[in-house]
Amino acid sequence: MRTPKTGNLLIIDDNEDLLKAAKIFLKRHFVKVDTETNPDLLPILLHNEQYDVIMLDMNFTKDVSSGQEGFQHLDRILSIDPSAVVVLITAYGDINLAVKAIKEGATDFVLKPWDNDKLLATLHSALKLRQSKLEVADLKNQQQLIYADIDRKFKDIIGQSQAMQKVFDTIEKVAATDANVMILGENGTGKELIARAIHRHSKRSREAFVGVDLGAITPSLFESELFGHKKGAFTDAREDRIGRFEQADKGTLFLDEIGNIPMASQSKLLAVLQNRTVTKVGSNQQKEINIRLISATNMPLADMIRENTFRQDLLYRLNTIEINLPSLRDRTEDIPLLTDHFIAFYSKKYSKDIRKASDSLLKRMQKYQWPGNIRELQHGIERAVIMSNKHVLQPEDLFFQNPGDVDRSSETVSLDHLNIEDVERILIRKALQKHNGHITKAAQELGLTRSSLYRRLEKYGL
Ligand SMILES: Nc1ncnc2c1ncn2[C@@H]1O[C@H](COP(=O)(O)OP(=O)(O)OP(=O)(O)O)[C@@H](O)[C@H]1O
Numbered sequence: 001m002r003t004p005k006t007g008n009l010l011i012i013d014d015n016e017d018l019l020k021a022a023k024i025f026l027k028r029h030f031v032k033v034d035t036e037t038n039p040d041l042l043p044i045l046l047h048n049e050q051y052d053v054i055m056l057d058m059n060f061t062k063d064v065s066s067g068q069e070g071f072q073h074l075d076r077i078l079s080i081d082p083s084a085v086v087v088l089i090t091a092y093g094d095i096n097l098a099v100k101a102i103k104e105g106a107t108d109f110v111l112k113p114w115d116n117d118k119l120l121a122t123l124h125s126a127l128k129l130r131q132s133k134l135e136v137a138d139l140k141n142q143q144q145l146i147y148a149d150i151d152r153k154f155k156d157i158i159g160q161s162q163a164m165q166k167v168f169d170t171i172e173k174v175a176a177t178d179a180n181v182m183i184l185g186e187n188g189t190g191k192e193l194i195a196r197a198i199h200r201h202s203k204r205s206r207e208a209f210v211g212v213d214l215g216a217i218t219p220s221l222f223e224s225e226l227f228g229h230k231k232g233a234f235t236d237a238r239e240d241r242i243g244r245f246e247q248a249d250k251g252t253l254f255l256d257e258i259g260n261i262p263m264a265s266q267s268k269l270l271a272v273l274q275n276r277t278v279t280k281v282g283s284n285q286q287k288e289i290n291i292r293l294i295s296a297t298n299m300p301l302a303d304m305i306r307e308n309t310f311r312q313d314l315l316y317r318l319n320t321i322e323i324n325l326p327s328l329r330d331r332t333e334d335i336p337l338l339t340d341h342f343i344a345f346y347s348k349k350y351s352k353d354i355r356k357a358s359d360s361l362l363k364r365m366q367k368y369q370w371p372g373n374i375r376e377l378q379h380g381i382e383r384a385v386i387m388s389n390k391h392v393l394q395p396e397d398l399f400f401q402n403p404g405d406v407d408r409s410s411e412t413v414s415l416d417h418l419n420i421e422d423v424e425r426i427l428i429r430k431a432l433q434k435h436n437g438h439i440t441k442a443a444q445e446l447g448l449t450r451s452s453l454y455r456r457l458e459k460y461g462l
Helices: 016-026 039-048 068-080 095-103 116-155 162-175 191-200 219-227 263-275 301-306 312-318 332-349 359-367 373-387 420-434 439-446 450-460
Strands: 008-012 032-036 053-057 086-090 108-111 181-184 209-213 252-256 277-279 286-288 292-297 321-324
Touching (some): 016 032, 016 116, 032 039, 068 095, 086 095, 095 108, 108 116, 162 191, 191 209, 191 252, 191 292, 219 277, 263 277, 332 359, 420 439
Parallel strands (some): 008 032, 053 086, 181 292, 181 321, 209 252, 252 292
Antiparallel strands (some): 277 286
């Protein structure tokens, strides 16, 4: 039984008889066999067709060109297609030149006149090599895409406010060092994003970034999770397990929610950081670890130290550099940028044609308190993009988690200076609150049409 035809073959040789004979034989084994006497046409041929194997005459005759011409053609092929698989044709066994050509990137060689079975075996293994080269090239491409994506994510840390510029300056200064960094900020302010950015800009960027959510680990599993355990160390330890410290060896360990760990676990963590060694639960062997540590919390560590719920000496180990991430309500000037960014991102993701947020929506967003910070804004925009059919998002498109959570500092009505507009603004806001932002219902309650309510929302920037 004959094996099915696979692969495209190109043969370049100035001997037309050889080309004819080779083509007749090899056509039975390859999907396509092209032949060419003029090697100068190589760029065009390679441009028009993907060849899996290229047989190339090297003119390995000592008296003519010492194969020099052949080397140039080989070079040209490999510069056009670095995954090309080239099998040299040589009239008699000039092994030295053939070996040199293989060092330069050729795959194999066949001697003229050849034995058909041997030729076929050589070409089939060349074909296999081509397939694995293509797989490797694909993987490299994928990896580059992943790295490009990761790099883009750093560029995606949006923020032009002074507070964010300060954060960027600090990242740049500390990234290259191995200093421990403590990131402080409310939920959803981007602490993990910043931690990853520091890692990517550090010398450890090609090593692991291992994140641990300490808030999600029970005190009884703290040691095993962080330092690992030996099989049989406790009832559920059925296998040896390496801990997060070891996983992050040579890379970066990100300890999120560090304020949540109980005092007993704090002492164990401190000991590891002081000795720079870990010992698995159930083992007495110490292992040196080489990690860069980044921690984060939204808890008031200074207060916790005063209340004796967080160890001061541990904090000193952790916060060589401190980064304070501003809450979104403290950098409202970044809201339009963030909104544009997420609208563009989710419009693309969900194939929608939403271009921006209306001025009235932006004004409303800038007055909102954003208890969930950027995460809340991001999810709000994602939902709005999915649900809206307009090109410009309007206030009613964005669902605020806590619609009542707005800045009310300018909202008091002074009885000394009664102002109808102030009263109207408050009434509208209350109606919207009562009906969870539902425009039609709020308009009905206020005795207004939908369009006159919209006009007022625009006017008051609600
Ligand atoms: N400056 C920013 N630019 C763009 N996206 C951001 C920014 N900051 C945060 N995000 C996005 O907001 C979301 C929340 O960020 P992240 O998880 O880093 O916050 P966090 O402070 O670690 O939250 P938590 O305290 O809840 O763990 C993520 O999807 C992140 O990509």
